[in-house]
Amino acid sequence: MKLRLKQYLVFLLGFLWMGCLSADDQVHVLCYHTFLGKPKVYTDFSIAEFRQQIQTIKSHGYRFVTLQDVLGKSVKGPKNVMLVLDDGNVSAYRAYEDVLKPSGIKAVFAIYPGIINKVHYAMKWEHVSTLKKDGNDIVSHGYFHEYLNDKLKSSRPKDFDKEAVLSKKILESKVGISVVSYVYPFGVVTASGKTLLKASGYRYAFSLVQKPMLLPIERNGDLLDLPRYMVTRQNAKNIIGIFK
Numbered sequence: 515m516k517l518r519l520k521q522y523l524v525f526l527l528g529f530l531w532m533g534c535l536s537a538d539d540q541v542h543v544l545c546y547h548t549f550l551g552k553p554k555v556y557t558d559f560s561i562a563e564f565r566q567q568i569q570t571i572k573s574h575g576y577r578f579v580t581l582q583d584v585l586g587k588s589v590k591g592p593k594n595v596m597l598v599l600d601d602g603n604v605s606a607y608r609a610y611e612d613v614l615k616p617s618g619i620k621a622v623f624a625i626y627p628g629i630i631n632k633v634h635y636a637m638k639w640e641h642v643s644t645l646k647k648d649g650n651d652i653v654s655h656g657y658f659h660e661y662l663n664d665k666l667k668s669s670r671p672k673d674f675d676k677e678a679v680l681s682k683k684i685l686e687s688k689v690g691i692s693v694v695s696y697v698y699p700f701g702v703v704t705a706s707g708k709t710l711l712k713a714s715g716y717r718y719a720f721s722l723v724q725k726p727m728l729l730p731i732e733r734n735g736d737l738l739d740l741p742r743y744m745v746t747r748q749n750a751k752n753i754i755g756i757f758k
Contacts, residue, residue: 577594662706
């Protein structure tokens with residue numbers, strides 16, 4: 515009798531939880547790269563252009579959420595946006611300071627440690643630490659931003675492992691976080707890459723399949739192939755138009 519009552523309560527709680535969900539619960543994940551104001555670079559925008567895009571999205575009632583919000587299952591409804599700024603270019607830090615931070619918007623920063631503190635156009639570790647301290651998400655974007663594919667695995671197996679293993683290790687050591695999320699360089703997803711990520715302790719990974727991400731995140735099926743829209747000069751008008 516006690517067993518039946520327990521089973522019934524489990525069923526009832528599950529039913530009530532499902533009733534709180536909506537088929538429309540989703541988040542649009544937008545991928546950006548640099549903010550240098552170079553019109554000839556198809557993934558680059560000026561700070562002013564980025565500010566205008568953010569203002570347009572906000573003006574139509576969309577909420578900006580973080581990856582932690584999503585994983586914590588606190589995000590509901592269809593009008594949610596998550597920003598992912600790839601690569602660790604110092605202009606992304608400036609875009610955060612000038613555009614996002616004044617509006618209370620936090621983002622996901624996909625970092626590949628191979629350039630941090632090493633090249634003039636990249637962030638310093640102080641930048642990355644400040645972003646984390648401010649409540650932004652820091653995730654891996656590989657180590658040297660290489661294709662996580664069979665070619666790299668067969669030709670340079672140590673470098674293949676570095677993309678997941680060393681990247682995670684350095685980010686965790688430098689920033690003091692647990693890294694369980696990965697952003698595929700160039701959006702390239704392979705079976706061997708996913709196997710490596712699983713073995714390295716990653717639970718989530720983002721590609722460039724241009725569609726909304728369903729909520730809760732488990733509804734997407736493959737948690738190592740989560741969708742994002744890459745915003746470029748060619749498609750920015752259409753993508754920002756989604757929010758109007």
